[in-house]
Structure formats: structure tokens, C-alpha cells
Amino acid sequence: MPVDTALVLDLFARMSLCREFETTLVAYASKDGQPIGHPYQGQEAVAAGVCAALAPGDRVLSTHRAHGHAVAIGCDLGRLALELYGSGEGTCRGRAGEMYVAQLDVGYFGGTQIVAGNLPMATGLALAAKLSGLDRIAVAFVGDGGVNQGVFHEALNLAAVWSLPVVFVVENNGYAQTTSTEYATAGCIVDRGAAYGISSIAVDGQSALEVHDVVREARQRAVRGDGPTLVEARTYRYEGHFYGDQHRRYRSQAELQSWLDRDPISLLRRVAVDAGIDEDALAAVTTQARDTCVAAFERARTGREATLADLLDGVFADPSIDRR
Amino acid sequence: MPVDTALVLDLFARMSLCREFETTLVAYASKDGQPIGHPYQGQEAVAAGVCAALAPGDRVLSTHRAHGHAVAIGCDLGRLALELYGSGEGTCRGRAGEMYVAQLDVGYFGGTQIVAGNLPMATGLALAAKLSGLDRIAVAFVGDGGVNQGVFHEALNLAAVWSLPVVFVVENNGYAQTTSTEYATAGCIVDRGAAYGISSIAVDGQSALEVHDVVREARQRAVRGDGPTLVEARTYRYEGHFYGDQHRRYRSQAELQSWLDRDPISLLRRVAVDAGIDEDALAAVTTQARDTCVAAFERARTGREATLADLLDGVFADPSIDRR
Amino acid sequence: MSRTKYWKACNDALRQEMARDPSVIVLGEDVAGAPGRADDGFVDAWGGPFGITRGLIQEFGAGRVRDTPISEAGFLGLAAGLAADGYRPWVDIMFTELMPVAWDQLTNRIARARYLSAGQLQMPITVKSFGECYSAVCHFPGLVCVAPSDAYTAKGLTTAAIRSDDPVVIFDSLKLLRSQAEVPDGDYVLEFGKARVLRDGTDMTLLGIGATTALCLQAAAELEQAGISAEVVDLLTLSPWDVPTVTESVRKTGRLVVTDFDHPSCGLATEICARVTTTAWDRLLAAPVTVTPPPVPAMGMDASAAMAAMYLPDSAGV
Amino acid sequence: MSRTKYWKACNDALRQEMARDPSVIVLGEDVAGAPGRADDGFVDAWGGPFGITRGLIQEFGAGRVRDTPISEAGFLGLAAGLAADGYRPWVDIMFTELMPVAWDQLTNRIARARYLSAGQLQMPITVKSFGECYSAVCHFPGLVCVAPSDAYTAKGLTTAAIRSDDPVVIFDSLKLLRSQAEVPDGDYVLEFGKARVLRDGTDMTLLGIGATTALCLQAAAELEQAGISAEVVDLLTLSPWDVPTVTESVRKTGRLVVTDFDHPSCGLATEICARVTTTAWDRLLAAPVTVTPPPVPAMGMDASAAMAAMYLPDSAGV
Numbered sequence A, B: 001m002p003v004d005t006a007l008v009l010d011l012f013a014r015m016s017l018c019r020e021f022e023t024t025l026v027a028y029a030s031k032d033g034q035p036i037g038h039p040y041q042g043q044e045a046v047a048a049g050v051c052a053a054l055a056p057g058d059r060v061l062s063t064h065r066a067h068g069h070a071v072a073i074g075c076d077l078g079r080l081a082l083e084l085y086g087s088g089e090g091t092c093r094g095r096a097g098e099m100y101v102a103q104l105d106v107g108y109f110g111g112t113q114i115v116a117g118n119l120p121m122a123t124g125l126a127l128a129a130k131l132s133g134l135d136r137i138a139v140a141f142v143g144d145g146g147v148n149q150g151v152f153h154e155a156l157n158l159a160a161v162w163s164l165p166v167v168f169v170v171e172n173n174g175y176a177q178t179t180s181t182e183y184a185t186a187g188c189i190v191d192r193g194a195a196y197g198i199s200s201i202a203v204d205g206q207s208a209l210e211v212h213d214v215v216r217e218a219r220q221r222a223v224r225g226d227g228p229t230l231v232e233a234r235t236y237r238y239e240g241h242f243y244g245d246q247h248r249r250y251r252s253q254a255e256l257q258s259w260l261d262r263d264p265i266s267l268l269r270r271v272a273v274d275a276g277i278d279e280d281a282l283a284a285v286t287t288q289a290r291d292t293c294v295a296a297f298e299r300a301r302t303g304r305e306a307t308l309a310d311l312l313d314g315v316f317a318d319p320s321i322d323r324r
Numbered sequence C, D: 001m002s003r004t005k006y007w008k009a010c011n012d013a014l015r016q017e018m019a020r021d022p023s024v025i026v027l028g029e030d031v032a033g034a035p036g037r038a039d040d041g042f043v044d045a046w047g048g049p050f051g052i053t054r055g056l057i058q059e060f061g062a063g064r065v066r067d068t069p070i071s072e073a074g075f076l077g078l079a080a081g082l083a084a085d086g087y088r089p090w091v092d093i094m095f096t097e098l099m100p101v102a103w104d105q106l107t108n109r110i111a112r113a114r115y116l117s118a119g120q121l122q123m124p125i126t127v128k129s130f131g132e133c134y135s136a137v138c139h140f141p142g143l144v145c146v147a148p149s150d151a152y153t154a155k156g157l158t159t160a161a162i163r164s165d166d167p168v169v170i171f172d173s174l175k176l177l178r179s180q181a182e183v184p185d186g187d188y189v190l191e192f193g194k195a196r197v198l199r200d201g202t203d204m205t206l207l208g209i210g211a212t213t214a215l216c217l218q219a220a221a222e223l224e225q226a227g228i229s230a231e232v233v234d235l236l237t238l239s240p241w242d243v244p245t246v247t248e249s250v251r252k253t254g255r256l257v258v259t260d261f262d263h264p265s266c267g268l269a270t271e272i273c274a275r276v277t278t279t280a281w282d283r284l285l286a287a288p289v290t291v292t293p294p295p296v297p298a299m300g301m302d303a304s305a306a307m308a309a310m311y312l313p314d315s316a317g318v
């Protein structure tokens, strides 16, 4: 089958944007004393592959490791950067930070500080689509550590018994903080999905194309009414759980190197070149991504601080009880 | 293999006691305006088979449907009846009722009002045994509805990753209140255990011998250090979720009859007779069970009411902060 | 107007709102009963705990009246997803003592969604539960908490909850289940954040919360015999509660007694006493008083009758 | 006596208690780190969130220092089983905002076990968490709740918690993590239910809870400049709290200000104000006042610095 070059470029653009966003964030935020959040470098093929497989209107829910997903789905980067800087001009007026920022007009329903805490909500978004008769799906990301939370189980069972159009994407990056998947997670993650009769498949999380194809198929199954899918994407985070985490205290250099050798962006670049895409075109994509991200963080630096109204407004929709 | 007649008599005695306890409870409590709790008739082979397979020192945790388990393991019936009557002379001073009554000196650690809520505690009792190097196991009962709670999943994963000496006994009686297992529980319950690499086996819950044999084997595996087991016992409750529940509104007479035809006590009686046990001996067991239960509830009627001290004492172990 | 039982008033409110707005969805364990068995001749076996949802599945179908697995965290979070996408889920969590299994979804996910998303995520959810464990829920900003005190307020508050764009938690008392009141046949809403004065008085204010309101009325009648004129205020909205109305009453009477069936520590009763002490300080004739159960972790759901009788404050205590 | 950081005082208490009593078991996510990888040359990668459990696995081994899966309800319930069978688990729930996922095990299972079993089930559990979400936990009878205010009280209360036969929840404030105090090198316990008077005063009582105690001391110093003599009381045990000591102080000063970082509604601050209003009524010169964050469901765990600065009451507010 010939490679779909438009798709490859799309994936490459999303991944480059994720990577550049994070490196720019690190550069700016460490200078400016702002929080950096949860590193995503190394896992970009998962976010890009998933998001490229979706259609407009689909809903995406994230985890604590959220900014990669937010970027890949197409959130406004200027407002995202402002949000991470706690500015009142941010996407969520500076209230949300990385873990709760949401931008509904691009289908991004946000992350959560509670690992696996968003999986039930994903089943509800999926049920809404089903009840409304819309060809729309919900996607929820979760980590290999998150699969040990009770709500993972409750959400999968609900999705299965009601045959909901939802795709659970487990980003198995081998660790939950310092704790390896082998230590904490009994059995095999795809078997957990299968136990509920859910189509469950493991993919190479470093191959954006493979992730894309599996999710696209899952999406088709979902809108056909054939129910949920669990995708386990095997991947790796290059950095620690957070920037500054001494991750070499719990994983070996050899292990890290073996993953760096399969960097998802490099892998896709090779595919692209083999498919006849011009190296310069790829370089241009990277440059443009970098420029966009630099502009976003330059903007973030000039954002106005959150005001008292940004702090107090809109706890309730009902104005008669709000600000009581 | 020849039938172990001592075992058969043991099982028969436990089952008869469960049955007689409940029929006596119903007779007395409805006259006396006391709560009856959760019916267990039809499921007695599970409690009897499990409890007969245990050794002294093993720990048993129950659910909301608790009095059957309490009787089968050998709780003091007089004090149990007093407890159900809310008397200060009850096992737990009338505080606990069916769902929380516990009698630790026989290994009965009690039930819970939260379906599946006791499964995590069972893993802790099992870890205690393991850390202490004792040949002791923990058993936790749960219903087919309870397996859809998040803690079911968390407890199974913990038991698996730490290879704990615990046996999870799922009493699949086909319903959670009015909701059938097929409707609410995706896939197959034994597959859920298998997904964590836990030995998982379905048994005929109407055969006390079969339940016993599977649990005895599970017990041996556990004390050998080979980890947990999940047993799914397929059974049925003859009565509604509670006495007075119009259960014919959600299940057919034919279905009920098919289970009445396989009454666990009748089935075991046949096995006993075939093995040469005297019918009169069996009748004597039943009579003795009935007499014991009648005596228990006669006693309950004369129990002293709970006092203010029964209500207020012992919230804390530390006397300096208790009754603050 | 008809003389209506409490449970029926809730049922009527739900039926009227489901007919009025197709986005209202009912979720919970056994809210219909015998799910998936219509072909076998079974439908609506329970109609929900205590009949609150009786008949709804026949009228609105299994798509909108959904029996759930026993997964409170799962289906409450599912309701959050429905709400975020334009539906108005009404969710039954049978008893308040079961709410803790869904605590994270309620207090972290649902309570915070609108605020943290700066208004993007809508959360028009009604959570309904029998029981008195309301204080710990009232602690969390972002949730409207209400406790009806009779059939009339039950219908009005249930209707208001379903129509509200905010997440509302309704605490129904089992003690009121079969109580009756005159209830309008049509639909109506009671405004959130408004207490009602049920009886005028001059010497003290008795504040009722849900089922304790009836106790306050009873106590007021007894106090009248003793020559004491007690004003009775029915709180109705527990969070955010009506500081002005309660303050006005206490400023008039100079005395406040709050009756509360929940645990005493960090409870609604102390919340109210502390605030009113500041707002009515210059008129207070005595320190506000709380009447609550003792601080013991007894079971509310299944306590034996004998224990319950001692456990609950009775009107004599007031 | 040594000048010791807060986190180290907690770490020392744990180490001393583990050495003293082999039944003490440490449980939590990443309490050591790199679990099961000793053969690969990895051990104690994190030493727990913020180093609280640093070095323990080397000294006491992986049997007693147990990294867990991310299953708070599961491992907190597991701790209940350990406790019921003679062990003394110390359980780390990283942040108080994560506690809701284990809410049922904490409030229904652990808080009630001793009481409902009439003393048969022992529950010597210590739950330890960083954060200010204590009020909703204090609501439940059966749990001892404490909040150390410095390294000295952190060590004494941690030791007391581990030795206690009751379930104790320790709320540590991240704001205190690197604060220092003089701490005895040996072991010692602070009694539960005892507040301490940190500064004598005559005009008003400032009550501190955990990290707000430092704010109170600072405010008292500022007030002194203005000629106002403030007494500072450090609550330490949040539930059941020391009514006599707080009452005595307020009876002397006539005024009470409670500073509390938790949500205001049904919070510890209103609990204390309401009770003290009754116990010190005849000596009160003004209505007791609470200083808390506004009632908004903001994130405590990860709020941006700018937001946090506005969100938290500062000592000027006092």
C-alpha cells in the first residue's frame, strides 16, 4: 500500500509542533519561573496518530500529562501558553493550568489531576453522541499507571455493556512516576480490555502511522455502532516524570538509549523521505512549528495577570447564586 | 474417589444451619418488627463449601448479604440474633446489624454496606499472613453486581502483583437487585480474574462439595505462595433482594423453579444417602439446627436494649480523646 | 393542587421535566428494573429505590431511563460527559452513605468543571440521594446542595435542579417519603438560595434542614404552650445557603437553634451558627445552639430501630 | 536537639518507629521508587514524595517499605486489613486532592471499623497527605486528624500517630516542607487533642491550623507594633480538637480569629467559631472571625503562582 503523503505531513506537523512547543516551554518557563508541567517528548507519535485519525466534532480527554495532547489536537497555542503562565488571557483565564486547560471548540475537553479520572466522562461524551445519533466519538487517554485505578474498570465495563463509541488510548510509557509497569500492573493491559469483550490491540507507540491506522479503524467501528476499543500504545518518555526528576535513578541509560534510537519524529522523517517528500519541506515544517511556539511564549510573557474577577467569577452558571 | 462422609456431614450441617437460621429469623423478626436483612436461601452451598474448606485462623469477609456467611463460619448464633435485634448484648453491642457484625474469634471479619467494599481489606489480611509467615489465608465474598465496582479491580491487581494468599469468591446469583448479570456485567467474570494472571475458575454454586474442593485447592495454592484465586460460584437466591421484594417482576417462575429443582441441600442429601449416610442422621442434623436457631431468637427477644453507653463508647481506642 | 406524597412529587417532577425537555436522562441502579428484559415481559420492576422513577421507562423508554451497573464513580462521571454535551442527566445515588465511592467524580470533576474551564464545560447534572450526609458535600464550592422538607418543596426543587445549568445535589430524607402536602399539579420551580419562613415568632429562631423542619414546627407548637414564640425557618438550599433570610430572622429573635441530622463536626449546623454570629452579632441574646446526633460513626442506612431512636435528636431536645 | 527541616523530621520519626516496632509498614506510590529493580542497581529512586520516606527501604527492606500501584482505595483498604491483623501501616496519599478516590475506604471502612465492631477491629493506621483539604475529613467521627505546624510538631505527631491504636490522618503542608525548627534527636510524642499556646496576649486570639500558624505569629508581631496584644494558639489536632484550650484563650482575650486554608463552607474555621461562641459567650467582645480562601473550586495542587498568591489569605488579611 502506498504511503499517504498528506497524512504523513499532517502527522509530521503535529509531532513537530508537540516537540517544539515543549522545548520552547522549557526554555521560556525556566527563565520566567513558570511551571513546566509534564514532559511529553518521546511520546509524540501517540498524540499525533490519535488526533490525526479523528474527525471534526470528536471529543478528546487527556490526563495530567496534557500539553502534548492539547497541542496535537490543535489548541490555540498563544492562549495555551498564556494559560500555562497563569494569565487571565489564557484559554481558561489562568485557572486551569496544564492539567485542566480545555478548548472545546477544537474538541479538547481537557485533562485532570486524577489519573484515569477522565475515563468515565469519556463514556458520557460517547453516550451523548450515540443518543444524538451523531457520527462522533470520544477518545480518552490514560497512562499505564492509571489503568490500576478503579474507574478504569468501571468506565470500560460501562462502555462495553452499552456499546459506546469511545476509544481508550493507554499510553504505556513503561512507568508511573518511578514505578515500572511490570511491577505495578498485573497481566497484560490489552487482556484487561478483552475481559470485557472490548476489541483491544497493542501498537508500536513510536509509529505515528500505526497508531493512526489503529485509531482510525477503531473510530470506524465506533461510529458503525460496534462499540469501544482499547489501544495500548507502547512508548517512552525521554524526560523524567517532571523536569528535574532524576529519572536515571530508576531506569538505565541503555533502556533510554534504545528508545532514543527509535525517536518517533526521526522514524517518521525516514518514512516521509522514502515516500519522496522533500527534506526541505520537512525542515520548513519544523521551522514553522518553532516560530509558532516562540511567538506563543513571547505573547505569554506579555499576558496580563489574573485579576480578582478571574479568580472569583463563574463558580455557578446561575447569576443569583454566583459570588455568594 | 470415595465420598468423604465426615465432610459431607460437615457441609450438610452448615447448610442446614444457614437455612434454619434464616427461616427462624424471618418468623421471629416479622413478628417482632425487627429487620430481616438480605435473604440467603438457595446460596447455602457457597457459604458452606467455602467455610468448610478453611482452616482455623483463616479470615472471612462478607458483603451486605451477610448472615449466611456469618452462620456458615460458626458465629455464636445467640449473640448474632441479639445483634440483629439491636440489643446491647449482641456480638457488636447492637451497633453493627447484619452488614457489619463481626466475630473475630471465629475468623469472621464482617460484611459491609458497600458492595465490594471489603475486597481491599481482604488483600491486607492476606498480606499480614504473608508478612507474618503464617499459613493463613483471607477469603472475601462479593456478588456479581459488586464485580463492577472499581475496588474489585484494584484489589485483584494488588493481590496479583504481590501474589497474596487470598481467595475472592464471586457469588453470581444472576442478579444485583433487579439487574441481571448479563445486562450489567460485560464479558465473563472468570475472564476478569484471568486478565490479572489470577487463577480463575467457575463452579456449580449449588454443589457444596464442588465449591469446597475448589476452595481447598485455592487455599493450598495460596499457602504455598502461589497467589490468589478467583472463584465464580453460579448460584441463585430464592427470595427477593430483601423479604417483600416482588422478585417475580424481574425473573420468571420457570427460572426460579429450575433453581429450586437443584436445591443445594436436597442435592447434598442425595449425595449423603448415596454414600450410605443414614437418613435419620441427616434429619437429626436438621432438627438440631432448628432447635439451636429457635433458642437463639428466643434469647434475642429477651436481650436488653442498647444503652447510651452502647451508642457512645469506644469511637476511639485512646481514652483521652474518646467521648469528646 | 392535590394532596401528594413526597415520593410521588419527585416522580411527577421528573415526568414533567422529561416530557418537557428531551435532553433529560435518568441514570441509576434499578431506576427502572429488569433492564433489557422487556422481551421477556419484564419492565419497570422497581421504578427506582422507593418508586421515585416509577413508570418513567414506559413513558420515555430505555434510552432515557437507564439502569446502570453498580459503578457509581463510573456513571456519575458518565453523567458529567452527558452534561458537557448538552444533556441533563438526573442521577440516582441510592443512599448518601454510598456517595463516597463517587466522591472524586463529584468533588473534583463535576464541582470544578465549569470554574476551571472558565465556563466552557456546562454541568447541568442533578444528583439525587436519600440520606443526611450533606455537610461534607456542602463543603465543596461549585455544587448546589438542597434538602426539600416536604412534598411541595421536593417537586419545586427537583424541577429547579433539572432545569439548572449548575450541578445540584438533592438530599431527600427517607423520613419524609410518605409525608403528604398540597402540591400544584403543574410544574413550578423554587429558587435556589432561598430559605422560607414557615412560622413567625419573636423569641427564637428554629432552623430546619430537610426532615428536621418538621421537628422544628412541632417544637414551636410545644414552645407556644410554654409561652415562647419561636420562628421557624426552612433552609431548603444548603449550599450556597440563604444568609440574608436567616440573619433577618435571628436579628429579630436574638436566638438561633439549628437542627441537623448530620455528624456534628464541620457540619452545616456549625457553619450556619458561625456565620450568623457575625451577621447578627449586635442583636444576639444568646450563643447560637446546634442540635445534632452525637459524634459517633453509626450507620444511618441500616441502624437498628432502637439505636436510631436514641441516635437522632428528637423534638424534645429542641 | 538539632536544627531540622520539616520533611526530615517526618523521615526521622518514621525511621525511629520502624526500628522500634517491626509491625510498622510503609505503603504508597513511589515511597521508595524503582520497586523491584534492586537487581538492576536501582533502589530508593524517590524516597517518597518530597523525600519523606528517603532511605527507609535500604534500612528496612522492600517487605516493609512497599511501593504500590496507583490504587488509593485499594491500598488504603489493604492497610485496613493489615491494621486489623496487628500491623501498623503508615500510608502515603500524596496530596489531599487525591484522597477522594479513597474516600469510601477512609470514611466508611476505616473510620467506622472499631466502633461498629464494638472494639474488635483495631485500626492503627496513619494516613499522611500533603495539602489543606482537611475539613471534610474532620467531619467524620472515628478519625483523628492532625496538622503539624513545624518540624517539631511534625515529628511528635507522626510518632504519636504511628503508636496510636486509632486511625490518624496527618495533613502536612507543602508550605512547611523546608521550614526548620529545633527537634529532639530521640523519639517523643505529642498528645492528641492538645493545642499549644505559642504566644501570650490579652486583646485577641489568633488560631492557626498547620501552615497558618506561622501567619498568625507574623500577624501578632505586626499587631504588637500597632499596640495590639494577640495570643497565638496552634491547633495541632484538628479532630477531635482542643475545645478547653481554645476556649480558655478566647475567654481571656474576648476575640477570636481563625485562619484556615481550606474551603470556607462547613470548614474547620466555622466549626471552631461556632463552638467557641457557645463556650466563651459571656466573655466575647466581638463575633469570632474566619480568614479563609474565597469559596471557589480552584486547584490547590497545581495552581499557578499568580493565582495562589491571591487565593491564599495572607497575614495582612489577619
Ligand SMILES: Cc1ncc(C[n+]2csc(CCOP(=O)(O)OP(=O)(O)O)c2C)c(N)n1
Pocket: A064, A065, A113, A114, A115, A142, A143, A144, A145, A146, A147, A149, A171, A173, A175, A176, A177, A241, D029, D070, D072, D094, D098, D101
Ligand atoms: C489518583 C491519583 N493518584 C496519584 C496521583 C499522582 N500521580 C500523578 S502522575 C502519576 C503517575 C501516572 O502514571 P501513568 O498513568 O503511567 O502516566 P504517565 O505519568 O506515565 O504519563 C501519579 C502517581 C494522581 N495524579 N492521581
Ligand SMILES: Cc1ncc(C[n+]2csc(CCOP(=O)(O)OP(=O)(O)O)c2C)c(N)n1
Pocket: B064, B065, B113, B114, B115, B142, B143, B144, B145, B146, B147, B149, B171, B173, B175, B176, B177, B241, C029, C070, C072, C094, C098, C101
Ligand atoms: C457501592 C454500592 N452501591 C449500591 C449499593 C446498593 N445495593 C445494595 S445490594 C445491591 C446489589 C448487589 O448485587 P450483588 O453484588 O450481585 O450481590 P447480591 O445482592 O446479589 O448478593 C445494591 C446495588 C451498595 N450497597 N453499594
Ligand SMILES: [Mg+2]
Pocket: A143, A144, A145, A171, A172, A173, A174, A175, A176, A177
Ligand atoms: Mg506511564
Ligand SMILES: [Mg+2]
Pocket: B143, B144, B145, B171, B172, B173, B174, B175, B176, B177
Ligand atoms: Mg447478585
